[in-house]
Amino acid sequence: MVSLFTTDYNEILDDPEINLIVELIDDADEAYKIVTTAFKKKKSVVSANKKLIAEHLAELIFLQQEHDVSFLYEAAVCGSIPIIRNLEEYYDNDLLQSISGIVNGSTNYILTKIGEGLTYKEALLQAQQLGFAESNPKLDVEGIDAVNKLTILLAHAYGVVSKPGDLIHIGITRLQGADAGYAKEKNYEIKLTAQTIKLSNGKVAAFVLPQFIKNDSQLFNVKNEYNGVVIESKLADKQFLYGKGAGRYPTSSAVISDISALTYDYRYEYKKISRQEQYVLTHNYFLRVYVSFNDWAEVDRRDFEQVFEFHSTEERQYITGLIQVDKLRNVKWFNDPSVSIILLPQAVIEKEDVETRALKKVSLHLAGVN
Numbered sequence: 373m374v375s376l377f378t379t380d381y382n383e384i385l386d387d388p389e390i391n392l393i394v395e396l397i398d399d400a401d402e403a404y405k406i407v408t409t410a411f412k413k414k415k416s417v418v419s420a421n422k423k424l425i426a427e428h429l430a431e432l433i434f435l436q437q438e439h440d441v442s443f444l445y446e447a448a449v450c451g452s453i454p455i456i457r458n459l460e461e462y463y464d465n466d467l468l469q470s471i472s473g474i475v476n477g478s479t480n481y482i483l484t485k486i487g488e489g490l491t492y493k494e495a496l497l498q499a500q501q502l503g504f505a506e507s508n509p510k511l512d513v514e515g516i517d518a519v520n521k522l523t524i525l526l527a528h529a530y531g532v533v534s535k536p537g538d539l540i541h542i543g544i545t546r547l548q549g550a551d552a553g554y555a556k557e558k559n560y561e562i563k564l565t566a567q568t569i570k571l572s573n574g575k576v577a578a579f580v581l582p583q584f585i586k587n588d589s590q591l592f593n594v595k596n597e598y599n600g601v602v603i604e605s606k607l608a609d610k611q612f613l614y615g616k617g618a619g620r621y622p623t624s625s626a627v628i629s630d631i632s633a634l635t636y637d638y639r640y641e642y643k644k645i646s647r648q649e650q651y652v653l654t655h656n657y658f659l660r661v662y663v664s665f666n667d668w669a670e671v672d673r674r675d676f677e678q679v680f681e682f683h684s685t686e687e688r689q690y691i692t693g694l695i696q697v698d699k700l701r702n703v704k705w706f707n708d709p710s711v712s713i714i715l716l717p718q719a720v721i722e723k724e725d726v727e728t729r730a731l732k733k734v735s736l737h738l739a740g741v742n
Contacts, residue, residue, distance in 0.1 A: 386413075395420075403424045412430075425448055427535065429523070447629070450599045455601055460640050465528070470604045472591070473602060473613075474598075475566045476512055476603075477504055481495070483544060483742065504620075515580045529568060530570065542581050543582075562585070574651065577654060583714060584714055584715065630644075659695060659714065659715060662709070663712065672703070675695060676691070
């Protein structure tokens with residue numbers, strides 16, 4: 373009798389009667405060996421390994437097409453929310469303007485519980501006990517998981533094949549009690565958001581950062597382990613997808629859906645990647661940010677294109693302003709663990725808009741002088 377269980381994945385890969393591999397391990401390097409070998413042996417693959425996919429997407433697409441098999445990975449992004457298939461099918465021809473979402477259920481659960489009065493450590497432990505966060509939560513809380521998912525979304529939304537390291541990102545480990553106090557004072561919620569936006573020049577901005585969310589946003593009431601994604605397009609305007617993004621059952625739901633889709637030979641077509649006119653990732657735009665820190669020696673106001681407000685207390689200082697993204701990536705305080713960086717609502721300001729505002733100010737000043 374042939375055993376139905378094995379600890380040697382080569383037994384499965386070498387079995388000519390098996391035509392589908394479901395890869396759900398947490399080791400991206402081993403997953404790479406499994407998936408690439410499966411393709412070469414003419415086996416389709418269903419995966420939930422967002423790190424593997426984000427870091428090797430271009431190669432995996434090539435191998436999948438070269439060997440004429442299917443590669444589906446709905447479970448890799450947003451758990452039970454069918455975001456990838458929607459981008460592939462529903463938004464394949466619509467003029468997509470932006471995607472903004474909470475794509476990591478672990479960090480959203482932690483932020484929800486902190487808002488309810490738990491400490492960071494208490495909220496993290498609770499998330500681990502419930503299976504929403506890993507025993508080593510670094511990938512979640514430092515924003516790495518979210519930026520892997522955004523890298524995948526970029527390919528399906530705009531046909532931009534990039535690497536996670538190309539995208540600016542920060543997690544939630546640097547958030548302070550004073551930041552939560554500021555959010556409460558302004559009636560904001562703090563969420564870790566992944567965003568990609570098509571700018572007026574046709575290029576694409578993409579980033580993962582904590583953000584203050586206003587109560588008129590659909591993301592405001594996305595709590596606990598749930599994910600929420602707002603998709604905006606020219607024709608359909610804004611649509612909101614909501615569902616559980618962490619836990620074994622939501623992931624299982626997406627995996628089973630992919631397996632079912634393979635019964636009718638479903639494949640991602642990657643139409644946007646093969647378009648003649650290609651979108652390009654850019655960092656040449658501005659962000660409206662809130663930055664809090666311990667001492668004014670840590671943050672230089674001259675790093676900002678424009679300062680909106682600043683405030684000092686004995687314990688914590690903060691400044692809000694407009695900063696160019698390339699400059700933000702390179703200022704010394706960007707990687708300082710004691711400095712919180714949080715996006716303000718409506719965070720993205722295009723370079724052309726900043727230049728137009730500056731010209732208007734100069735014109736008004738000169739008119740006043742005359």
